[in-house]
Amino acid sequence: MTSSFGPRRIVCLTEEPTEWLYLLGEESRIVGISGYTVRPRRARDEKPRVSAFLDGKIDKIVALEPELVIGFSDMQAVLADKLIRAGLNVWITNQRSVEEIFGTLRMMASLVGANDKAEAWITACRGRHAQIAAAASAWKRRPRVYFEEWDSPMISAIQWVSELIGIAGGDDVFPELAVQRMGRDRVIQDAMEPARRAPDVIVGSWCGKKFRPEHVRARDGWQDVPAVRLDRLHEIKSCDILQPGPAALTDGLEQLHRLFADWNDHP
The missing domain is CATH 3.40.50.1980 (Nitrogenase molybdenum iron protein domain)
Structure with missing residues (x-):
């Protein structure tokens, strides 16, 4: 069940925050997604597509009344600027390394009060990484x-x-x-x-x-x-x-x- 903590209406300008919120069971918060989203597949049927990567439908995004817009990359700076000037709260991350990805996932989970689920997923993911690295070390x-x-x-x-x-x-x-x-x-x-x-x-x-x-x-x-x-x-x-x-x-x-x-x- 989605908690009442954090932003209740979120627009995701890229795929990874959408996938992560679904994995955390917080998908009901998402009110708009990127048109490039394919993970999870059902998101395309359940959520309106309101952006590409470099630009978006500003009026449509504003009409969704998001409490937070999440995006990724310095390449979205122009789009972020338009949304900020439209009066929206915008969070753009710039993770580049595996550790930065894990850190960004933790921050996003903390925003919606899903820390425990996030830590369980991250622990399992790190465990699988260790298994793969160990298998490769035998080559x-x-x-x-x-x-x-x-x-x-x-x-x-x-x-x-x-x-x-x-x-x-x-x-x-x-x-x-x-x-x-x-x-x-x-x-x-x-x-x-x-x-x-x-x-x-x-x-x-x-x-x-x-x-x-x-x-x-x-x-x-x-x-x-x-x-x-x-x-x-x-x-x-x-x-x-x-x-x-x-x-x-x-x-x-x-x-x-x-x-x-x-x-x-x-x-």
């Missing part, structure tokens, strides 16, 4: 992994994805870019650099559009990349790994681990 070798968040320009893995690659049993080939908090600072300037780093596995998650492995295979000079030569090009949908919330910490990590375990079993 004789770890795959070198190139994670591509966007193809033109090429953008490598954000920090939490790079960290999840490590937990799952792989090594990110662009660790120096992963620590850069802004997407523009993770752009790969030299199109041949990923090929030179010889990844064993390539994972594409092109921010909502379908990953095209045939386009990667056709890149000039990439034919001898181990991942290309051995057809180790895979997609993980952005909703499963590029949302800094429950999905990435569970399904995203599990998918990475399965890919790396398969590579380890069938080199």
